[in-house]
Amino acid sequence: MSKALFCIENLRVAYSHRSDEEVQWAVDGVSFTLQPGERMGLVGESGCGKSTLGRAAMRLLPLSTQIEGRVMFQGRSVFDMTPEQLRKFRGEAVALIFQDPMTRLDPLMTIGNHCLETLKAHLPQLSSKQAKERAIATLEKVKIPNTRWNQYPHEFSGGMRQRVAIALALLLNPKLIVADEPTTSLDVTVSAQILRELTRLCSEENMALLLISHDLALVAEYCDRIGVMYNGKIVEMGFSRAVFQQPQHEYTQSLLKAALHIQKGEMGNGQWAMGNGQGSTIPNSQFPSPSSGSSPSSLSSASQAQSPILRVLELQQHYTLEPNFVERLLRRQNQTIKAVDGISLELYPGEILGLVGESGCGKSTLSRTILQLIRPTAGKVEFFGQDLTHLSRKEIRVWRRQMQMVFQDPHACLNPAMTVGQSIADPLLIHKLANAAKAKQEVLSMLDKVGLKPPEVYHERYPSDLSGGQQQRVAIARALITRPKLLICDEPVSMLDASVQSQVLDLMLELKEEFELTYLFITHDLWLARFLCDRIAVMNSGKIVEIGPTKQVFANPQHPYTKTLLAAAPLLARA
Numbered sequence: 001m002s003k004a005l006f007c008i009e010n011l012r013v014a015y016s017h018r019s020d021e022e023v024q025w026a027v028d029g030v031s032f033t034l035q036p037g038e039r040m041g042l043v044g045e046s047g048c049g050k051s052t053l054g055r056a057a058m059r060l061l062p063l064s065t066q067i068e069g070r071v072m073f074q075g076r077s078v079f080d081m082t083p084e085q086l087r088k089f090r091g092e093a094v095a096l097i098f099q100d101p102m103t104r105l106d107p108l109m110t111i112g113n114h115c116l117e118t119l120k121a122h123l124p125q126l127s128s129k130q131a132k133e134r135a136i137a138t139l140e141k142v143k144i145p146n147t148r149w150n151q152y153p154h155e156f157s158g159g160m161r162q163r164v165a166i167a168l169a170l171l172l173n174p175k176l177i178v179a180d181e182p183t184t185s186l187d188v189t190v191s192a193q194i195l196r197e198l199t200r201l202c203s204e205e206n207m208a209l210l211l212i213s214h215d216l217a218l219v220a221e222y223c224d225r226i227g228v229m230y231n232g233k234i235v236e237m238g239f240s241r242a243v244f245q246q247p248q249h250e251y252t253q254s255l256l257k258a259a260l261h262i263q264k265g266e267m268g269n270g271q272w273a274m275g276n277g278q279g280s281t282i283p284n285s286q287f288p289s290p291s292s293g294s295s296p297s298s299l300s301s302a303s304q305a306q307s308p309i310l311r312v313l314e315l316q317q318h319y320t321l322e323p324n325f326v327e328r329l330l331r332r333q334n335q336t337i338k339a340v341d342g343i344s345l346e347l348y349p350g351e352i353l354g355l356v357g358e359s360g361c362g363k364s365t366l367s368r369t370i371l372q373l374i375r376p377t378a379g380k381v382e383f384f385g386q387d388l389t390h391l392s393r394k395e396i397r398v399w400r401r402q403m404q405m406v407f408q409d410p411h412a413c414l415n416p417a418m419t420v421g422q423s424i425a426d427p428l429l430i431h432k433l434a435n436a437a438k439a440k441q442e443v444l445s446m447l448d449k450v451g452l453k454p455p456e457v458y459h460e461r462y463p464s465d466l467s468g469g470q471q472q473r474v475a476i477a478r479a480l481i482t483r484p485k486l487l488i489c490d491e492p493v494s495m496l497d498a499s500v501q502s503q504v505l506d507l508m509l510e511l512k513e514e515f516e517l518t519y520l521f522i523t524h525d526l527w528l529a530r531f532l533c534d535r536i537a538v539m540n541s542g543k544i545v546e547i548g549p550t551k552q553v554f555a556n557p558q559h560p561y562t563k564t565l566l567a568a569a570p571l572l573a574r575a
Contacts, residue, residue, distance in 0.1 A: 003035070004033045004034065004035060004072070004075075005034050005035055005036045005038075005073070005074060005175060005176060005208050006034040006057075006071075006072070006073055006094075006176055006208060006210075007032075007033045007034070007070075007071070007072040007073075008030060008031055008032055008033075008053075008057060008069070008070070008071055008072075009031050009069055009070040009071075009072070010029055010030075010031055010068070010069040010070070011027055011029070011030045011031070011053065011056060011057075011067075011068070011069035011070075011071065012025050012027060012028055012029055012030075012066075012068040012069055013025065013026050013027040013049070013052050013053070013056045013061065013065060013066070013067050013068075014026060014065070014066040015062075015064075015065055015066075016062070016064035016065065016066075023066065025232050026049045026052045026232055027049040027052050027053050027056060027232050028049075028231070028232035028233050029069075029233060030049075030053060030069075030229075030232075030233065030234050031069075031234075032227060032234065032237065034176065034208045034210060035208065036175070036206045036207075036208055037202055037203065037206045037207065037208060038202075038208050038209075038224055038225070039199060039202055039208070039209040039211065039222060039223045039224050039225075040208075040209070040210055040211070040223055040224065040225045040226070040227065041211045041212075041213060041218075041219030041220075041222075041223035041225070041226045041227070041240065042210060042211065042212045042213070042226075042227050042229060043212075043213060043214060043216060043219055043226060043228055043229070043255065044214070044228060044229035044230055044255075045214070045230070045255075045469070045500055046214065046467045046469020046470055046472075046496055046500060047466075047467040047469060047470055048229045048230055048231060048232065049229055049231075049232040050180070050212045050229055051099060051180050051181075051212065051467065053212075053229075054096060054178045054180050054210070054212055055096075056071070057071050057078065057094075057178065058078070058089075058090055058094060058096055058178065059078060059079065059081075059086060060096070067079070073089065073093060073094065073176075074093075074175075088122070091118065091121075091122055091172050091174065092122055092172050092174060093174055093175050093176065094174055094175070094176045094177070094178060095168075095169035095170070095172065095174040095176075095177050095178070096169065096177075096178045096179075096180065097165055097166055097169045097177065097178070097179040097180060097182040098165060098180055099180045099181040099184065100409065100411050101153075101158070101161040101162045101164065101165040102153065102161065102409065102411070102412065103411075104165045104168065105153040105161060105164065105165065106153075107152065107153055107154060108152075109152070110149065110150050110151060110152055111139070111144070111148060111149060111150075111151055111152070111153070111156075111164055112132070112135065112149040112150060114164070114168060115131075115132075115135035115138070115139070115167070115168065115171060116128075116131050116132065116135060118168055118171050118172070119131040119134060119135060119171060119172075122172055123172070134171070135167075136149070138167045138170050138171050139164070139167050141167065141170065141197055142163040142164070142166050142167045142170075142190075142193075142194055142197075143163060143190060143193065144160065144163055144164060144167065147335070151321075156360070157359050157360045157364055157365075158359070158364065158408045158409055158491070159186045159190070159358070159359020159360060159524070160359055160360045162182065162183070162184070162186055162359070163186070163190065163194070163359070165182075166179075166182055166194055170197075170201070173201075173205060173207075174207065175205075175206075175207055175208065176207065176208045176209070176210065177198065177207065177208075177209050177210070178210045178212070179198070179209065179210065179211050179212060179213075180212045181212060181213055181214070182194070182211070182213075183195065183213075183215075183218065184494050186358075186359050186524060188524060188525075188526060188565055188568040188569045188570070189358055189564060189565060189568045190358055190359060191218070191524075191568075191570075192568045192570075195218070195221075195222045198222075199222055209223075211223055214469075214496065214501075215570070216244070216256065216259045217259065217263070217570035218570050219240065220240050220241075220244050220570075221570045223240050224239065224240060225237070225238065225239055225240060226238065226239075226240045226243050226244075228243070228249065228251065228252045228255070230249075230251045235249045235251055235252070236248055236249040236251075236252045244256065258501070258502045261502050261531075262501065262502060262505070262527055262528060262531045263527045263531075307385070308346040308347055308348050308349075309347055309348060309349045309383065309384060309485065309486060309518050310346065310347040310370070310381075310382070310383055310486060310518075310520070311345075311346050311347075311380075311381075311382040312343055312344055312345050312346075312370065312379070312380070312381055312382075313344050313379055313380040313381075313382070314342050314343075314344055314378065314379040314380070315340055315342070315343045315344070315366070315369060315370075315376055315378075315379035315380070315381065316338070316340055316341060316342055316343075316376060316377040316378040316379050317338075317339045317340035317362070317365050317366070317369050317374065317376055317377055318336055318337065318338050318339070318340075318341075318377045319336070319337045319339060320334050320335070320336055320337075321334065321335040321336075321337060338541075338542045339362040339365040339366075339542055340362045340365055340366050340369060340376075340542050341362075341541070341542035341543050342379070342543065343366060343379075343539075343542075343543065343544055344544075345537060345544060345547065347486075347518060347520060348518070349485075349516065349518055350512070350516060350517075350518060351518055351519075351534050351535065352512070352518075352519040352521055352532055352533045352534050352535075353519070353520050353521065353533060353534065353535050353536075353537060354521045354522075354523060354529035354532065354533030354535065354536045354537065354550070355367075355520060355521065355522045355523075355537050355539060356522075356523060356524060356526060356529050356536060356537070356538055356539065357524070357538060357539035357540055357565075358524070358540070358565075359524065361539045361540055361541060361542065362539060362541075362542040363490070363522045363539055364408060364490050364522065366539070367405065367488045367490055367520065367522060369381070370403075370488065370520070371400065371403055371405060371488065372388050372389070372391075372396050375389070376389060383399060383402075383403065383486070384402075386399065401431050401482055401484065402484050402485040402486060403484055403485070403486045403487075403488065404427075404479040404480070404482060404484040404486075404487050404488070405479060405487070405488045405489075405490065406475055406476050406479045406487065406488070406489045406490060406492040407475060407490055408490045408491040408494065408522075410463075410471035410472045410474065410475040411463065411471055413475055413478075414463040414471060414474060414475065414478075415463075416462065416463055416464060417462075418462075419459065419460055419461060419462055420447070420452075420458050420459060420460070420461050420462070420463070420466070420474050421440065421443050421444075421447075421458075421459035421460065423463075423474060423478055424443045424446060424447070424474065424477050424478045424481055425439040425440065425442070425443050425481070426478070427478065427481055427482045428442060428481055428482065431482060433482060440459075442481060443455075443459060443477075443481070444456065444459060446477040446480065446481055447459060447477060449477070449507060450473040450474075450476055450477045450504065450507065451473060451500060451503055451504070452470060452473055452474070452477075458470075458474075469496045469500065472492065472493070472494075472496060473496070473500075473504070475492075476492055476504060480511060483515050483517075484517070485516070485517065485518060486517075486518050486519075486520070487508075487517055487518070487519050487520075488519075488520045488522070489508075489519060489520070489521045489522060490522045491522060491523055491524070492504070492521075493505065493528070494523070494524075494525070501528070505528075505531065505532055508532075509532070519532075521533055525569075526554075526565060526566060526569045527569065529550070530550055530554055533550050534549070534550060535547065535548065535549055535550060536548065536549075536550050536553040536554075538553070538559065538561065538562045538565070540559075540561045545559045545561055545562070546558055546559040546561075546562050554566070
């Protein structure tokens with residue numbers, strides 16, 4: 001045991017509960033050992049206890065949590081550490097990369113100050129110059145340029161915030177990194193770069209890595225060993241190659257089958273679909289027609305087949321970064337960021353258009369501009385022939401019933417003070433599509449469809465009671481509840497494991513046919529895009545560099561950037 005770097009022995013974790021309730025163990029009897037320099041992957045469905053295990057090992061759970069077992073680091077008990085020892089342990093010995101970067105970042109601090117605060121707290125002997133040089137070098141490792149030193153977290157995309165969180169974990173050169181879905185928000189090229197950097201550090205610095213992920217291909221490529229978690233227990237453990245080639249437990253077999261289902265592009269066969277396949281009982285006729293222009297419900301099938309549902313023409317979204325006081329003294333000029341730079345595309349009724357590209361390339365900004373959540377710098381957005389860029393807020397609100405969005409970060413779009421049932425029912429009540437009793441019926445049905453069972457239990461829960469993957473399912477249910485004509489999905493399944501991804505994607509395909517939905521599907525997962533999308537648009541630096549039928553783009557990519565994306569995408573080698 002003295003040679004082991006990190007050892008967990010019979011760990012059991014239960015969250016607070018009423019005295020008359022039976023204890024429900026979120027982590028139930030887990031044991032494993034990590035050696036210096038070893039890379040271990042921990043996979044399983046959302047809610048199985050992966051993140052709870054990582055937080056319990058660093059004593060980051062609430063005081064009311066019931067914990068049994070032992071966690072040893074270099075022969076010392078983590079649970080017996082004093083507050084001062086624990087402070088040094090976190091960061092210098094073990095660093096945690098959170099699943100949601102906004103839980104790590106202070107919205108009132110610049111990215112530079114985040115780095116300096118961490119370094120000064122643990123390495124006070126460093127001068128300000130040395131600290132800044134070290135911070136900039138670490139940020140550059142994760143592809144954050146020093147020009148963004150003075151920006152705040154809200155000025156970064158979700159993927160770039162995750163890169164900052166990874167840089168903060170690397171700053172102090174810890175002996176172990178616990179990475180909880182570290183690349184969920186990142187495109188394949190940046191994911192590959194960061195994981196190569198992490199694995200290089202593991203080799204050179206004898207640093208261990210515990211990679212918590214639902215991405216089986218990622219774990220297979222970068223981890224020596226793999227542990228499969230299900231319902232709080234590790235049901236299978238072994239070397240990655242052996243587990244993937246000859247899985248022993250039926251749950252491991254189902255995970256691999258689901259992942260291969262997506263990667264092989266076996267689209268829409270329904271074998272993974274959840275629920276009873278019945279759609280909402282709210283008819284489309286209950287949607288009031290927009291006050292101007294052609295109503296979506298009034299368009300004939302023939303005209304829909306010929307006319308695009310959405311047309312974007314030379315759309316631009318530019319931001320100006322003003323110099324700070326020192327930069328103004330040095331006569332620095334304003335810097336313009338062209339997040340969306342002259343994009344034109346068309347989306348046809350019933351189509352699924354995939355938008356892929358690296359984090360920070362402008363995908364999410366484009367989606368928000370299409371919905372008029374932010375007004376464009378220039379260009380037009382036409383929805384069913386209506387130019388949305390010239391409508392008032394009230395007029396846009398009417399049209400927005402037909403356009404919904406599933407955001408990348410479910411934690412940010414769910415009100416923590418509202419129950420799950422209230423959050424999902426809210427759009428129905430706002431748009432007067434159902435009364436309270438009918439809305440509850442619809443919500444319970446939708447919860448069942450997205451796999452939150454029993455729905456009566458989840459209906460009364462709050463977002464803080466749910467795992468990241470469960471929160472994402474609530475966000476999907478909330479977007480689908482009004483039965484929109486256009487659904488813009490910004491990484492809607494990025495936080496879900498392979499089996500649940502397949503279920504939700506097949507559900508989306510089922511709803512698409514039943515309610516004549518059209519999707520703009522934003523993702524960094526190329527295999528997911530190939531599985532789901534009719535056409536692919538590849539975005540880089542605010543521009544569409546390639547667009548075409550999915551099979552054509554994958555079989556014969558034309559642009560060098562598309563070729564780079566495809567080369568970097570991890571693929572399960574198992575036949």
